[in-house]
Amino acid sequence: xxxxxxxxxxxxxxxxxxxxxxxxxxxxxxxxxxxxxxxxxxxxxxxxxxxxxxxxxxxxxxxxxxxxxxxxxxxxxxxxxxxxxxxxxxxxxxxxxxxxxxxxxxxxxxxxxxxxxxxxxxxxxxxxxxxxxxxxxxxxxxxxxxxxxxxxxxxxxxxxxxxxxxxxxxxxxxxxxxxxxxxxxxxxxxxxxxxxxxxxxxxxxxxxxxxxxxxxxxxxxxxxxxxxxxxxxxxxxxxxxxxxxxxxxxxxxxxxxxxxxxxxxxxxxxxxxxxxxxxxxxxxxxxxxxxxxxxxxxxxxxxxxxxxxxxxxxxxxxxxx
Amino acid sequence: xxxxxxxxxxxxxxxxxxxxxxxxxxxxxxxxxxxxxxxxxxxxxxxxxxxxxxxxxxxxxxxxxxxxxxxxxxxxxxxxxxxxxxxxxxxxxxxxxxxxxxxxxxxxxxxxxxxxxxxxxxxxxxxxxxxxxxxxxxxxxxxxxxxxxxxxxxxxxxxxxxxxxxxxxxxxxxxxxxxxxxxxxxxxxxxxxxxxxxxxxxxxxxxxxxxxxxxxxxxxxxxxxxxxxxxxxxxxxxxxxxxxxxxxxxxxxxxxxxxxxxxxxxxxxxxxxxxxxxxxxxxxxxx
Numbered sequence: 001x002x003x004x005x006x007x008x009x010x011x012x013x014x015x016x017x018x019x020x021x022x023x024x025x026x027x028x029x030x031x032x033x034x035x036x037x038x039x040x041x042x043x044x045x046x047x048x049x050x051x052x053x054x055x056x057x058x059x060x061x062x063x064x065x066x067x068x069x070x071x072x073x074x075x076x077x078x079x080x081x082x083x084x085x086x087x088x089x090x091x092x093x094x095x096x097x098x099x100x101x102x103x104x105x106x107x108x109x110x111x112x113x114x115x116x117x118x119x120x121x122x123x124x125x126x127x128x129x130x131x132x133x134x135x136x137x138x139x140x141x142x143x144x145x146x147x148x149x150x151x152x153x154x155x156x157x158x159x160x161x162x163x164x165x166x167x168x169x170x171x172x173x174x175x176x177x178x179x180x181x182x183x184x185x186x187x188x189x190x191x192x193x194x195x196x197x198x199x200x201x202x203x204x205x206x207x208x209x210x211x212x213x214x215x216x217x218x219x220x221x222x223x224x225x226x227x228x229x230x231x232x233x234x235x236x237x238x239x240x241x242x243x244x245x246x247x248x249x250x251x252x253x254x255x256x257x258x259x260x261x262x263x264x265x266x267x268x269x270x271x272x273x274x275x276x277x278x279x280x281x282x283x284x285x286x287x288x289x290x291x292x293x294x295x296x297x298x299x300x301x302x303x304x305x306x307x308x309x310x311x312x313x314x315x316x317x318x319x320x321x
Numbered sequence: 322x323x324x325x326x327x328x329x330x331x332x333x334x335x336x337x338x339x340x341x342x343x344x345x346x347x348x349x350x351x352x353x354x355x356x357x358x359x360x361x362x363x364x365x366x367x368x369x370x371x372x373x374x375x376x377x378x379x380x381x382x383x384x385x386x387x388x389x390x391x392x393x394x395x396x397x398x399x400x401x402x403x404x405x406x407x408x409x410x411x412x413x414x415x416x417x418x419x420x421x422x423x424x425x426x427x428x429x430x431x432x433x434x435x436x437x438x439x440x441x442x443x444x445x446x447x448x449x450x451x452x453x454x455x456x457x458x459x460x461x462x463x464x465x466x467x468x469x470x471x472x473x474x475x476x477x478x479x480x481x482x483x484x485x486x487x488x489x490x491x492x493x494x495x496x497x498x499x500x501x502x503x504x505x506x507x508x509x510x511x512x513x514x515x516x517x518x519x520x521x522x523x524x525x526x527x528x529x530x531x532x533x534x535x536x537x538x539x540x541x542x543x544x545x546x547x548x549x550x551x552x553x554x555x556x557x558x559x560x561x562x563x564x565x566x567x568x569x570x571x572x573x574x575x576x577x578x579x580x581x582x583x584x585x586x587x588x589x590x591x592x593x594x595x596x597x598x599x600x601x602x603x604x605x606x607x608x
Contacts (some may be wrong), residue, residue, distance in 0.1 A: 058415045105598055112358050112414050116549055117597050123546055123590040131583035243546070247422070254419060287430035293423035294405070297416050 014262055018175055021265060022168040033161045034276055036232050039171045041165070041252060041268035044225035047218045048253035048258040049264050050178050054187060057212045061102075061118030061127060062249045064125035065095040065219040065242025069226025073237035074142040083151040084166070084231055091227035092220050100212060107211040110197075116321035121141050122246045129241050138158025145230055157231075174221055178261040181217065190214055198321065222249070233293020254296055265306045328458055330575045336464045336533075338571025339471035341489050343526035344544055345551035346478065346563040347519020353495035353558020358414060360421040361401065362549025363545030364428035365520045367396040369527030370536045371432055377531075383446035387470075387528050395517045397428075402516040406450050407509065425541060432538045440537035459593050467529050474525060475564060482560055491515060523548075550593040556603025565604060 003144070044066050051057045073091035076082040082090070089244040106117045131138045136142065149156045157163050181187050189210055192200040201207050230236050237247060248271070256267020271289070278285035300307055348362045369390035376386040401424060405542045409417050449463040482488035494511055502508040527544075534540070547570065555566025570589050577585035596603060 052415075056415075058418065058427045105594070109597060109601060112352075112356075112418075113597055113601055115358070115414070115418060116553060117594060119549065120553075120590045120594040120597065124587055124594065127583055127587040127590065131581075131587055133583075166585070243542070250419070250422075284430045286432045287427050287434070290423040290427035290430065293426070294420055297412075297423075298408075 013096065014260075015176065015179075018172060018265065020261060020276040022172060025168070025188045025269075026161070027094055029273065030276075032164050034272065036160070036164045036167050038269045039167045040228045040232050041249075041272055043174045043228060044222055044249050045106050045252035045256060045268045046174055046178055046261060046264035047221035047225065048249050049256065049261060049267070050181075050221060051218045052253060053183060053258035053260070053263075055211060057211065057215070058115050058250070059118040059218070060243070060246045060250060061106075061122040061125075062114055062222045063241060063243065063246030064122045064243055065099050065222035066226040066229070066249065067125060067129065068095040068098050068229045069223030070236045071129070071136055071226075072223075074145045074230045077148065077230070078142060078145050081148070083148055083245075084155075084157060085151045088170070088224065088227035088231065091230070092223040093309075095102040095223020095226065096216050096220035098223075100216035103212040103219070104208075105214030107208045107215065119243070119246075121288060126238075126241050128241060129238065136238075138238075139238055141240075143235055145234050145236060147231060147234055153241065156321035163231065167232060170224065173263045173313050174224060175261055175264070177300065178221070181219065182261065188211070204242075210301055215292035233271050238280070251293060253303075254293060254304055255289075257307075259302050259306050260309070263303055264306030266308070270304060282321055325458065326579065327576070329460070330579055331572060332458075332460060332468075332573030333464065335568060336467045336571070337575055338568035339468055339475070340526045340530050340533075340567075341547055341551050341571050342475060342564050342567030343471055343529070345548040345555070345567055346560060347515075347522045348548045349552045349555070349558055350491065350495070350561075351519050351564045352552065353496060354491065355410060356414075357406070357410065357417050357510055358421070359406075359457075359519075360418055360545060361424040361428065362421075362519070362523060363541035363543070364425040365394040365398055365523040365541075366527035366530075366544040367432060367536075367538070367541030368397055368428060369524030370443075370531040370540060371436065372524075373528040373531040373535045374441055377443055377446075383444075383449075383532065386528070386531070387525070389523035390528030390531075391521040392557055394527065395521040398516040398520025399513060402513055407512070410512075425545070429538055429541055433574075434512045436538070438538055440535050443531040443534050445532045451599030463532060463576055468531070471525075471529065474522070477520070479560060487514070546590075550589050552603075553593045554596050554603060556605040559603065559605040562603050562605030 005184070011193070025038060025313050026032045029035045029038070044062065047062050047065070048059065051059050051062075069088075069091035071091075072094045073087040076090055078085040102121050106114055106286060119121055137321055147163070157166065189200065189205050192203070192205070193207055193210060197207060197304070226240060252267040252271045253264070254267070255270055256263035256265070274289070275284060278288070296303055302309065344366055346380055351359055351362075373383070373386035373390040374391045374395040377383050380386075385478050405420065405424070406417075409420055425459060445461075445463045449466050452459050453465055483493060490501060490506055490511055494508065498508055502513070551563060551566040551570050554570065555562030555564070570592075573592075574585050574589055577588060586600050
């Protein structure tokens, strides 16, 4: 088996493209709010793409960690007067710890059983949120969450542009982080597990430990997205931790494609913009998403990004050929 | 909680549990037979419940609803299997999950399109509208009828699985579909029949549940979650497991919901996670 050993690639065109896209997004899209939403869900979709693309784990439970991040940062902002950055950081860390704990259990099962376990955890999270009404606000969520300066009174988030700048920066860092992890020796072991679990185990890698670590990292990303969502909305609605959130994140990941981290921006961007454009025209647009999902799984396994990358390669070959 | 209330909740739990059994046994069967995870199973329950709603509004008769609900659900299952699902048997589990999940989404949105997102009441049939005296207890007749009908269907299903050639093929198929194919049996047709039967049973569950809980477009997703719990707790591919699992979950949910409503759901999903971790073959499953 060839475990890739190419080391860290230069950031190159991909990263520059992401920066340009992040800067252009609020200009292209009809509102900064929409751009912010795209950026938040890109990070959440990145969590699913990392799990599926790197380790081959399908999780119907990433909404749980998104929700944990959202609620933890909302409680800290609202009740404890914490700055924006520490609140988001704490949400990510708690989600990461939660994912490490549940991951330790979930990776003991494989395939369908793993998927069902993540689904059970997601449902438990939702009903636990309802049961902890005093902390989470139950079905009302946590309203009136303030948007304080970044840290210790510095860096005021004066307008939606400043909020977007913060969210886009965090999304870019998350993207760089996932690329760095993918390029590390740790990342190549994860891909070895995805390609052939038995062989990776025979090579002496402790599969469960690697999977748990990957699950925890994915939890960190989902929790980060959750914290960003709270800042974006100024509100932690109960739907951040619903099973439907987990499903939405999976849909975004599949539509974008699981082959590369950059696909997260395509998946989330497509979904959010479609939701915005189509829901005004036809409230049942999710039906179209259903058909698209089937078409992608049957005919375009690389998702939107896979299709775009193939088209780019084809154009380049034609030019050189 | 007084004894009277406890008995009442216990009886309710048995009724709900039987509906859970009907809902889950097809999912379990299909997974056992072809290792196929059907995330669209809840959609069959949803479609049948809405069929029951329409039929009972049009004809005023719940009996027709109980006939048409399962028929429509079975027809939908057959169409989905023929057009789409059979092309995915060779794919990875993840692909099957995503495709059936997309089907469930499409069905759910179609229901909202045809009706609206609001919950609707389905009337209890006139002749079952009354109450029954069970010794010192008073109990709604319809709920008792649900238990009777589903027990009868469970019995028929058991006979069909254990005492007929078709049942023998189904059971053999869940041991090894390949071997059954080598013995000259058309496995594709067995798969189709399993989908039709599973669809009809989930449909009956939906039609029976409609007067108890009303209908709304998201009941399919909820039912899918419950069916997973029942199948996992009972043991995948096991008839007895689905029956025991259904009754257990129904009774726990019913009794807990009067003690600690949020905790009821937390507990049943916790039970599912626990069984998956400690004994993944379920209570009745074989290793």
